[in-house]
Amino acid sequence: MSGGHRPPLTGPVDATAVDVPVDARPVDATPGEAEVWRVLEQIEDPELPLAITDLGLVREVRRDGGRVTVRLVPTYSACPAIEVIRRTVRERVAALPGVEEVAVDLTFDEPWTLARLSARGREQLRRYGLSVPRRTFREPATCPFCGSTDVVLETPFGPTLCRAIAYCRACRNPVERFKPPAD
Numbered sequence: 001m002s003g004g005h006r007p008p009l010t011g012p013v014d015a016t017a018v019d020v021p022v023d024a025r026p027v028d029a030t031p032g033e034a035e036v037w038r039v040l041e042q043i044e045d046p047e048l049p050l051a052i053t054d055l056g057l058v059r060e061v062r063r064d065g066g067r068v069t070v071r072l073v074p075t076y077s078a079c080p081a082i083e084v085i086r087r088t089v090r091e092r093v094a095a096l097p098g099v100e101e102v103a104v105d106l107t108f109d110e111p112w113t114l115a116r117l118s119a120r121g122r123e124q125l126r127r128y129g130l131s132v133p134r135r136t137f138r139e140p141a142t143c144p145f146c147g148s149t150d151v152v153l154e155t156p157f158g159p160t161l162c163r164a165i166a167y168c169r170a171c172r173n174p175v176e177r178f179k180p181p182a183d
Contacts, residue, residue, distance in 0.1 A: 032063040032098075036070070039092050046081045047160050050124040056116025057085065059107055066100030068093050073112045076161045076181045082106065114180050131166065131177040141177050143168035151175055 029037060040061070041053045052058060052072075060071040070089055074082045086104040093102045114135055117125075125132050126144045131151065133139045141151035148170035156164045158176055166175040 029061065030063060033061045035096060036061045036063055036068055036093055039096060040070070040089065043085070043088050043092060046084045047162070048125065048130075049128050050121045052085060052089075054118040054121030054124065056112065056118065056121070059110070066098055067103075068096075068099055068101070069103045069105065071105050071107045073107055073110060073116065075112045077108065079161060081160075112181065114178075125178060129176065130163070131175050133178070133180070137164075137177075137179045141166050141175065143171060143173065143175055145173050145175070146171040151177075153177070 026033075026037075037053070037058075040058050041051050043052050044050060045052055045055050045057070048055065055075070057072050057074065058070065059073045060069075062069045070093065072082070072085065072089075086106075089104045090102045093099060114133060117132065122132050129144050131141045131144050133141070140149045141153070142149055143151050146168060148168055150169040151166045152169065154165045154167050154174070156179070158164045158179075162179060162181070164177045164179045166177050167173075168175050
């Protein structure tokens with residue numbers, strides 16, 4: 001494995017595991033690639049309060065001299081924020097010393113899933129007030145405010161493609177629920 005490439009997630013997934021370790025910067029990243037990863041860790045998703053690396057959008061970083069290629073895995077193929085993210089990645093990475101050219105490509109080879117969220121990203125979304133399923137949207141929702149599972153889906157249509165609206169019967173709060181595209 002080379003060039004800061006993360007291998008596809010394969011094999012059985014432990015249903016009790018909250019996080020599959022894709023949130024760490026690859027150990028084989030070159031010093032130049034590690035520098036790019038540090039920049040990417042500072043870029044937030046425009047619709048969610050967390051870094052695109054914690055969201056699991058960054059699939060691969062390659063740096064060959066002055067040329068940098070970043071491959072992103074969108075949460076949804078029609079995500080309206082993806083062009084904003086691409087532009088921000090291009091601008092921030094291009095500002096690094098020695099970078100002359102930046103390509104930000106989208107990949108759909110491996111679909112985005114909840115397993116790509118880092119543990120830190122899950123916690124940030126919970127603190128923001130979003131309910132995040134462990135593996136699938138069909139799992140019972142947990143209220144991020146009171147911890148109750150007495151939560152009902154009000155509508156699958158939320159403020160963005162990746163969110164639905166639920167209601168917590170225990171604390172009577174509306175709850176935005178993060179929804180994976182594959183469900």
